[in-house]
Amino acid sequence: xxxxxxxxxxxxxxxxxxxxxxxxxxxxxxxxxxxxxxxxxxxxxxxxxxxxxxxxxxxxxxxxxxxxxxxxxxxxxxxxxxxxxxxxxxxxxxxxxxxxxxxxxxxxxxxxxxxxxxxxxxxxxxxxxxxxxxxxxxxxxxxxxxxxxxxxxxxxxxxxxxxxxxxxxxxxxxxxxxxxxxxxxxxxxxxxxxxxxxxxxxxxxxxxxxxxxxxxxxxxxxxxxxxxxxxxxxxxxxxxxxxxxxxxxxxxxxxxxxxxxxxxxxxxxxxxxxxxxxxxxxxxxxxxxxxxxxxxxxxxxxxxxxxxxxxxxxxxxxxxxxxxxxxxxxxxxxxxxxxxxxxxxxxxxxxxxxxxxxxxxxxxxxxxxxxxxxxxxxxxxxxxxxxxxxxxxxxxxxxxxxxxxxxxxxxxxxxxxxx
Amino acid sequence: xxxxxxxxxxxxxxxxxxxxxxxxxxxxxxxxxxxxxxxxxxxxxxxxxxxxxxxxxxxxxxxxxxxxxxxxxxxxxxxxxxxxxxxxxxx
Ligand SMILES: Cc1cc2nc3c(=O)[nH]c(=O)nc-3n(C[C@H](O)[C@H](O)[C@H](O)COP(=O)(O)OP(=O)(O)OC[C@H]3O[C@@H](n4cnc5c(N)ncnc54)[C@H](O)[C@@H]3O)c2cc1C
Ligand SMILES: [Zn+2]
Numbered sequence: 357x358x359x360x361x362x363x364x365x366x367x368x369x370x371x372x373x374x375x376x377x378x379x380x381x382x383x384x385x386x387x388x389x390x391x392x393x394x395x396x397x398x399x400x401x402x403x404x405x406x407x408x409x410x411x412x413x414x415x416x417x418x419x420x421x422x423x424x425x426x427x428x429x430x431x432x433x434x435x436x437x438x439x440x441x442x443x444x445x446x447x448x449x450x451x452x453x454x455x456x457x458x459x460x461x462x463x464x465x466x467x468x469x470x471x472x473x474x475x476x477x478x479x480x481x482x483x484x485x486x487x488x489x490x491x492x493x494x495x496x497x498x499x500x501x502x503x504x505x506x507x508x509x510x511x512x513x514x515x516x517x518x519x520x521x522x523x524x525x526x527x528x529x530x531x532x533x534x535x536x537x538x539x540x541x542x543x544x545x546x547x548x549x550x551x552x553x554x555x556x557x558x559x560x561x562x563x564x565x566x567x568x569x570x571x572x573x574x575x576x577x578x579x580x581x582x583x584x585x586x587x588x589x590x591x592x593x594x595x596x597x598x599x600x601x602x603x604x605x606x607x608x609x610x611x612x613x614x615x616x617x618x619x620x621x622x623x624x625x626x627x628x629x630x631x632x633x634x635x636x637x638x639x640x641x642x643x644x645x646x647x648x649x650x651x652x653x654x655x656x657x658x659x660x661x662x663x664x665x666x667x668x669x670x671x672x673x674x675x676x677x678x679x680x681x682x683x684x685x686x687x688x689x690x691x692x693x694x695x696x697x698x699x700x701x702x703x704x705x706x707x708x709x710x711x712x713x714x715x716x717x718x719x720x721x722x723x724x725x726x727x728x729x730x731x732x733x734x735x736x737x738x739x740x741x742x743x744x745x746x747x748x749x750x751x752x753x754x755x756x757x758x759x760x761x762x763x764x765x766x767x768x769x770x771x772x773x774x775x
Numbered sequence: 776x777x778x779x780x781x782x783x784x785x786x787x788x789x790x791x792x793x794x795x796x797x798x799x800x801x802x803x804x805x806x807x808x809x810x811x812x813x814x815x816x817x818x819x820x821x822x823x824x825x826x827x828x829x830x831x832x833x834x835x836x837x838x839x840x841x842x843x844x845x846x847x848x849x850x851x852x853x854x855x856x857x858x859x860x861x862x863x864x865x866x
Contacts, residue, residue: 598821608818612796613846658793658830661823661847666776668789701817757817758809770816773793 380552392586395593396420398429401547402733408554411741421563425544431695436727437535452731465546468539473630479524487530524636574714590716595696597719610701617665623647702762703775707749790834
């Protein structure tokens with residue numbers, strides 16, 4: 357497996373890019389592992405990497421029912437930020453941000469992390485107060501945040517309708533300059549390659565269909581490629597969490613699965629140089645390196661396992677982007693798709709030991725698990741290796757709902773569609 | 776997706792508002808069984824397949840409905856007025 361470098365790029369360019377080696381092996385399953393991770397998304401792959409790199413645990417397999425990165429890690433709108441309000445969330449997502457800032461270097465893989473900034477627009481004095489409060493909370497925790505006036509916003513994002521006659525006039529905006537976007541596939545592939553070369557087996561087309569158990573204890577899994585035993589089994593399957601855990605006899609969890617759509621327009625010349633969110637509705641938009649506008653809005657609002665959405669939400673999102681940037685109204689839409697997300701009861705993730713002996717659970721990412729990928733993998737690996745949480749994931753237990761310790765950023769209560 | 780409202784006939788999804796899982800049963804209001812309350816408030820079966828759920832025809836007759844819908848295919852199997860639908864937390 358070759359390292360990537362300026363030299364290797366040049367050498368392969370001269371030989372017509374025909375000699376690149378596959379980035380990871382395609383091994384057959386072994387009968388036994390120390391740790392099995394179910395789910396070859398960003399979180400599963402990052403967990404495998406940190407198990408090997410940080411804890412020296414390399415007898416590990418990642419089991420993926422499709423191909424690596426075919427889930428939400430490859431479907432999201434690529435926004436990375438740590439502009440949260442609550443201390444638990446701030447600490448976790450800022451930890452992730454710091455890992456992002458060194459990730460291309462650490463993995464020797466260009467994840468195209470671009471700290472172009474995220475701007476949350478406010479459209480009423482109340483909303484402005486809420487954003488300023490959040491900005492202050494961020495700065496108290498050592499996270500970067502700046503309040504921008506409408507004039508500063510007009511200079512920064514020229515295409516935006518900042519006029520007083522806009523349907524929802526802009527009263528200001530909260531900017532996190534260190535936030536931005538990254539290449540979603542590259543995260544999966546970068547972690548996959550780095551885990552593989554430390555000895556982790558990446559098993560694709562290997563669907564988990566059941567669990568092996570000894571009494572209450574989970575001792576392995578049945579898969580479409582046979583039974584595989586392990587001392588520890590970790591689940592990181594995002595929108596499929598309820599379905600997978602049902603096979604271990606866990607019938608109910610504080611989760612619902614919902615579909616979220618994303619959209620890409622035809623490519624245009626450079627138009628927006630940061631991520632912009634429309635606070636009067638729910639819309640987030642950035643421009644890809646190829647020039648397409650990448651954007652999304654709310655989920656479809658009802659439980660869904662279909663990896664496609666329905667038209668009313670698409671229409672809503674289009675009307676919002678046109679309200680925000682009237683000049684994009686005649687752009688053509690190239691693609692849209694949906695991903696099935698694991699919406700939790702308080703909008704925050706669950707990274708924990710359990711709920712059965714031998715089992716470890718990583719889920720509840722809602723709309724926002726892409727940015728979390730490094731910290732999720734890092735703290736989940738820690739939890740699996742040491743059988744206790746790292747400080748950053750200690751609050752994100754399954755039992756927090758029973759203990760009245762929910763981490764509810766938006767204050768919407770146990771209504772997953774609203775988180 | 777079209778939902779066939781018993782009062783108004785088949786109407787566009789956009790006229791309805793989703794109110795969540797209809798299969799939960801609220802414990803008796805006097806109950807002090809904490810486990811039962813936690814289960815009712817926070818835990819969901821979240822099935823891939825048939826799901827009984829509440830919808831309100833908010834942009835129409837405003838009736839609350841119980842809809843049985845497939846969460847994998849979006850197919851709708853049954854629609855009933857919530858008050859008449861037996862079982863669940865239709866109160
Ligand atoms: C449209 C959309 C836009 C989003 N935008 C953003 C954003 O801008 N910023 C952000 O931070 N987050 C965003 N998210 C959320 C983010 O993408 C996810 O939270 C995150 O990627 C989920 O973690 P994951 O990558 O491990 O999950 P996934 O990539 O979904 O990985 C789970 C894997 O488990 C596999 N699996 C499932 N069942 C089994 C089984 N039985 N056996 C074996 N394997 C199985 C699946 O095939 C899948 O590959 C968005 C999500 C969507 C859908
Ligand atoms: Zn009606």
